[in-house]
Amino acid sequence: MNKSTTGLLLGSALVMGLAGCASSGTQSTSSTSASAGDPWYSSPFVCGLAGGLIGGGIGYGVSSDSDEDTGAAVGATAGATAAALLCSGGEEREMDSDNDGVPDSRDQCPNTPAGVAVDANGCPIDTDGDGVPDYMDQCPGTPAGVEVDSRGCPLDSDGDGVPDYQDQCPDTPAGAQVNALGCEAALVLNDVTFAFDSARLTDNAESILNTVAEKLNANQSVDVRLEGYTDSIGSAQYNQGLSQRRAESVMQYLVSQGVSAGRMSAVGHGENNPVATNETAAGRAQNRRTEVHPLGDNGQVMDRSSSGSM
Template sequence: MKRSTTGLVLGSALVVGLSGCASSASQSSSAEKPWYSQPFVCGLAGGLIGGGLGYSVSGDSDEDTGASLGAVGGATAGALLCADDAPKSMDDDGDGVPNDRDECPGTPAGVAVDAKGCPLDTDGDGVADYKDQCPGTPAGVTVDAKGCPLDSDGDGVPDYQDQCPNTPAGAKVNALGCVADLVLRDVNFEFDSAKLTANAEKVLNGVAAKLVSNENVRVRVEGHTDSVGSDTYNKQLSQKRADSVKAYLASEGVGSARIETMGYGEEQPVAGNDTSAGRAENRRVELAEVK
């Protein structure tokens, strides 16, 4: 075959082959390039083809020079054609998420972000981890700007665990958030029975929720009666009522091992038993912390 014909064939091969590589490279800008469209491979192929082209169009006296120049030109052309010249997406805050996908631009340097470019919020309380001074807040708990659970009365027991909200400022409280034993208001029973009323169960639902979240606290349920009836009967009834409250709290997720019970009967009145109002106050259930 004549050198001119060879040159034409190789030149066509160079144009067609490298154009295909370049096309593959541009189509693969958003994914890993195939091996044959890498600039190094394209440059090598271009060098071989260009060298052959240079040789084929040169005279007998300058074969080496023609081949060398063709190889250099072909390699350069191949590498340039396969180079990824697609415009790079900007990432102004340097968090690794391009501006066009970043839903939280302006993230401070070094802050870990999610796929949307937003700072991580591991406990989902609305305060990013890098600002959160109370990580691990339970789901659904209201927090302040620092990511810490609210403590409206400032007693050191957060609202979601506080059995006695609105404690006076400066008062010393126990782990339940109470100054003294908590009288479970409206926790009543059916007449002459240890069966809880429907309203009593509603009250205990709230108590149980806070005890579940305050899992390191152990409590004692104390039953009390008025003086109507014999001492023995009242003591037995108060114990049954305390046990009934424990059983209900346990059914709501409070570990039964965390709850003690004690029936005091009529031994610890808080009011006189000579009036109906006084007797009503004495018929009560209290919740105390066990240290």
């Protein structure tokens, strides 16, 4: 190859390479540029240069002695152009204004903050599906369907530290200390009643226990003791047995609603520990009750605590 041919070959490759670089630079003003970690062959400039050299060599090699300069020039031009187009994919990159990896044409959540992981729609990932994306969620792992605040934390309407979806006593006065059930004292199931002289639950009792079961199921970390009581009508021995059967009836119903039997125990106290007088019908009605007590790790009834953990 003579000097003119060599100069033409290298010159053509360089011109085409620079043209590819300029084209890439023009596109970058309206689209996202390649990252610094892109391989060399993704650069139109480098590919154009390499393609020009290769194409020029091929053109030179297949040309006759009389037109080798022309062949080299045509080959260099064709090689550089083809290589630049192939490396760039033959099309401009789509704009991705927030650089989240999802082009603007498909991005349903434009202006995502830098570094935030997004889904296929370009929206920040929300693993627990509570409407608050992970990068803002201070309470990840919220159970499905639980209402949350702007921080992604379950609502606690009475501010007692026990979230509403777990709180058996949701209207505790402000500042009151509560136990693991969210109650100031034992949860008394006053409206959980039974058929006369029976341990069979009434329909109304079952409706109330459904709510109790739902909240016990929402928090698996608390065990409870169900304590049954009667009024003073009848013998103490009979009342003892009746209160035990009623406490066990409540436990069996809660088990039927998904509460693990291993988390509960049932104890009957008969007519002991009345909360009202047995001399009146109203007082006796108060004494016929079932109480739910949260238990600590040692199996003992837990003291009231403001910790709010269940």
